[in-house]
Amino acid sequence: GAGVSQSPRYKVAKRGQDVALRCDPISGHVSLFWYQQALGQGPEFLTYFQNEAQLDKSGLPSDRFFAERPEGSVSTLKIQRTQQEDSAVYLCASSLPTSGRAKETQYFGPGTRLLVL
Amino acid sequence: AQRVTQPEKLLSVFKGAPVELKCNYSYSGSPELFWYVQYSRQRLQLLLRHISRESIKGFTADLNKGETSFHLKKPFAQEEDSAMYYCALNPNSNYQLIWGAGTKLIIKP
Numbered sequence: 208g209a210g211v212s213q214s215p216r217y218k219v220a221k222r223g224q225d226v227a228l229r230c231d232p233i234s235g236h237v238s239l240f241w242y243q244q245a246l247g248q249g250p251e252f253l254t255y256f257q258n259e260a261q262l263d264k265s266g267l268p269s270d271r272f273f274a275e276r277p278e279g280s281v282s283t284l285k286i287q288r289t290q291q292e293d294s295a296v297y298l299c300a301s302s303l304p305t306s307g308r309a310k311e312t313q314y315f316g317p318g319t320r321l322l323v324l
Numbered sequence: 325a326q327r328v329t330q331p332e333k334l335l336s337v338f339k340g341a342p343v344e345l346k347c348n349y350s351y352s353g354s355p356e357l358f359w360y361v362q363y364s365r366q367r368l369q370l371l372l373r374h375i376s377r378e379s380i381k382g383f384t385a386d387l388n389k390g391e392t393s394f395h396l397k398k399p400f401a402q403e404e405d406s407a408m409y410y411c412a413l414n415p416n417s418n419y420q421l422i423w424g425a426g427t428k429l430i431i432k433p
Contacts, residue, residue: 210367211367238419240419247333247425248425248426249328249330249410249412249423249424249425249426250368250410250421250423251423252420252421252422255419255420262419263419263420266420298368300368312370313370313421314369315367315368315369316367317367318367
């Protein structure tokens, strides 16, 4: 594809609402990463997939956060019972190598800006 | 703890002047370090990585293990260099990247 795409680009949610954020990686990319970027900060790692396998979810801040990639392509990050501290930009990135090593170039999507009121 | 520090949130220089964006890291092993850039209304993209020892858009960065630094430099700044710059560390060659908070570079005409 043309690049990593994410939807929606903007999401406003009321506190307590569930949200689902979608990521379409570059076609054929094995590795997929989710990051959370708070205002004025750098991205923080949330989770990593190699194909459909979630190999690392150590960065997910709580059990309200859940990510899946059932067919090894599109991924969804779900946040249940959103809180104000969840407000951030959620970035998705993909890379090609099967090793999933971060030293390979990660290609980023435009991000989803989530605002929880 | 593994950490990346970019001490300047904002750096403003005149066109044609030299630029140095500072990055310090905390990691006891052999790190892999990167600079990513985000231009206005564009997505994050890789600028350069230390293992390639390359120069991209006139920028270079040298890993200094003694000072645990990976500063980004350009001898003559151009207006199109205005952007957010992030330094990132890959410890242990695993898949996680640890990011600095970023430096906003403004090049004044």
